[in-house]
Amino acid sequence: MMSRALAFLKDVFGYPAFRGRQAEVIAHVADGGDCLVLMPTGGGKSLCYQIPALLRDGVAVVVSPLIALMQNQVAALHEAGVRAAFLNSSLSQMEAAAVEGAMLKGAYDLVYVAPERLLTPRFLDFLARSPLSLFAIDEAHCVSQWGHDFRPEYIQLSILHERFPDVPRIALTATADSVTRKEIVERLGLDGGRIFVSSFDRPNIRYQIVDKVNAKAQLLAFIQAEHDGDAGIVYCLSRKKVEETAVWLAEKGIPALAYHAGMSAPERSRNQEKFLREDGVVMVATIAFGMGIDKPDVRFVAHLDLPKSVEGYYQETGRAGRDGQAANAWMAYGLGDVVQQRRMIEGSEAQAQFKRIASTKLDALLALCEATTCRRVRLLDYFGETATSATCGNCDVCLNPPQVWDGTVAAQKALSCAFRTGQRFGAGHLIDVLRGNDTARMRQWGHDKVSTFGIGKELEEKTWRAVFRQLAALGLLAADNDGHGSLRLTTTSRAVLNGSQTVFLRLQPERKKTAAKAAAAHENKFATLDPAARILWEHLRAWRTETAKKHGVPAYVVFHDATLSELVRLRPQTESELREVPGIGARKLERYGNDLLEILRA
Structure with missing residues (x-):
């Protein structure tokens, strides 16, 4: 069987050998086994079901959540000479009927189907009359309510096991922590199946997280210095910010387009097609864009806002460098991001358990942002993988190590200042108090008379900004849901104030803005x-x-x-x-x- 699999790999797809655990997965599925496959974006997940589909009799049904992904996958299979089709809302009733008729006659090796269509009683009955080789459930993390891209219809896919117990199933995803993996196995009824976990390392991606000062200007400088003329994705949290950023970049000479769920379907489709088909286009988007995007030459992914979790960050940054060539994952991160994400969790109507898990996931991401040791090592550790080295040599921390300093006294001053001013003000005002800035607002509130006025003159404004950001990241300060970014003390603040807890903070050294370094980073x-x-x-x-x-x-x-x-x-x-x-x-x-x-x- 594996000699036939290798022949398909070479003759159909043009590759001489399998990578990682591909051969193991293919042998298991081709032999009729169920499994969950965790493999990084660009790691060759598709071959894990495409080759078994060619090896086994019948048609493989691939559950895929996005029309664009189906269409591109089928187009690529046609180019390789594979008999494939898709069934989704882009087809007319007559076209869909023709595909179904051909399925019954065994004219296809693979058919891609949206979960909504698959789950209809009519289509399930149709499948019962079709010669089936296997089911492949792509983007399987969508089944988990704790995942970063939950899709309610995915929960019902356990019906495949109930209706077709003899048809092997393979669920695939690029990201899932232990909680998400467990839920995927439970919800899809894969208890008896094998779990294949490949390395999560993407050594071709350089991870960079910078202190947010003027995010748009920082983004433009990054693109111009390192990715002029390259395709890239820029993620923003809000639709308004997406549109503003896309327009601004276009005005600065970057061919940028917008994408978010509030746009009309035809406009979203046009922009996505342009991004996929043309070189050097930058897509500015909310997380509504990207899942299943198969474009291999995305050279950078940038975040102007903090994602919700390490899984979300890994999934989104993983859309860069799918072809294995050098790529960048760049993010601008500041106190406002911490405040905004914590406020969103606390202000949501979700159950207490969901809030706790969301907070834990955010804490893990903040720890990655504030890391003083290799970011790649931390990223791999989150997914339960031990790195082969303590340093990767291809992240900003390894290339430009930050200094670590005892910030206990500074933390005590910051916390005291928040308390003395009534826990009703944001970081900007508190920094003015600490630095003794005699402003009209200061006199209006009488804060030029509080005991913390001017006690922090020894630190620059940008250093205090970093202090407040890290205190919020560490959970020593929390944001009120008052819409003004007011910072208040938490139950853990007391230990710092009374001196029983030491606080170590990171201080990012100045970047060396040399042409040589920019050229090296770009790896032209x-x-x-x-x-x-x-x-x-x-x-x-x-x-x-x-x-x-x-x-x-x-x-x-x-x-x-x-x-x-x-x-x-x-x-x-x-x-x-x-x-x-x-x-x-x-x-x-x-x-x-x-x-x-x-x-x-x-």
Whole structure:
């Protein structure tokens, strides 16, 4: 069986060998076993059900939550010569009936279906008459109420096990902590199945978290310095901020588009298609955008607001560098983010248990943001994986280590100031009090007379801002739900005030803004190419763009950047040499071989 699987991998998908635990998963599912697969974005999850679908008799039904994902997956399978189709609301009644008729006749190896359609009694009855090889449940974290992207309809997918007990099921996700994994197994009835956990490490991604000062200006500087002309995603918490940021970036010469749930469906679809099909487009979005986006050449993911959890952060940043090439995960983070997220949890109408879990998840993310040791090590530790080294050499903490200082006295001053002013003011006003700034507002409230006025002159404003942010992150200060960002003491503040608890804080050193460092961080994709190779690269990209337009698919469906890079590196001159390039299967060789050889020989 595995020799056949390897033949499919090479002939259909164009890869010489399986990666990680792919071979184990494929053998298990092809043999009729159930399983849950946790594999990072870009780790090759799709092959874990696509190859068993080719090995087993019948049609594989793939449950997928997004229309765009289905369409792109099917387009990529068609390019590889695989018989595949999708059933979703984009099809007319007649088109859907034609797909279903072909399914009954065994004309497809894979059919992608939205969960809403799958769960209808009519479609379940239809499946009972179809020759089924397996069920694949993609984005399986959607089943968990503790996950970052809960979809109510996913909870009902346990019906597949009840109605079709002899059909193997494979559930797949890129992110799930132990709580989420347990719920996926319980809700999908996978108790007897195996759990395959691959490494969560994405070594090609550089993690950077910067102190938020002027987030938009910081974002623009980051894009211009490190990702000029690259495709990227910028995440914002609100729809208004998405629209404002997209317009602002466009005015600054960055080809940016907006995406959020409040836009009309046609406008969202147009923007998504442009992002997928054109090079160098930056999508500014809420988390409504991104799940299942299969675009491999996203070179950066930026956050202008704090996500809700480490899972959300990992899932969203994982959309960068799916092709294995260098990519950046950049985030601007400040006190306002901490206050906003804590207020959202406390002010929600959720049950107490949900609030506790949400707070625990937020605490874990804040610990990652305030880390003084390697961010990658902390990230892997969260998912239960032990890093092979104490440092990764590819995150901001490793590249530019922060200083750690005993901030106990500063913390006591900050907490005392919040108390002396009535616990009714935000960080900006408290910093003015501590630094002794004699303003009209200070005199209005009489805070120029309190005992904490001017006791913090020894620290700069930006240092105090970092102190307050970290005190909020540590749970020593909390935000009131008054809409003004008022900071109040918590039950844990007393230990610091009476001196029984020491507080160590991080102080980020000044960044060295040298051209050499910016160039090194960017790892320019042209840096190692000689002039002839650069010309060949551009020719291949131009040919790919034109070919994709003719076929009506995104450019990466024709070939990934990684395949073009190998063509430039190897410069094959014959069909047999071309066959050895990763990503070129038999169908693509037949379809594009002559065109490629003509360009390469020229």
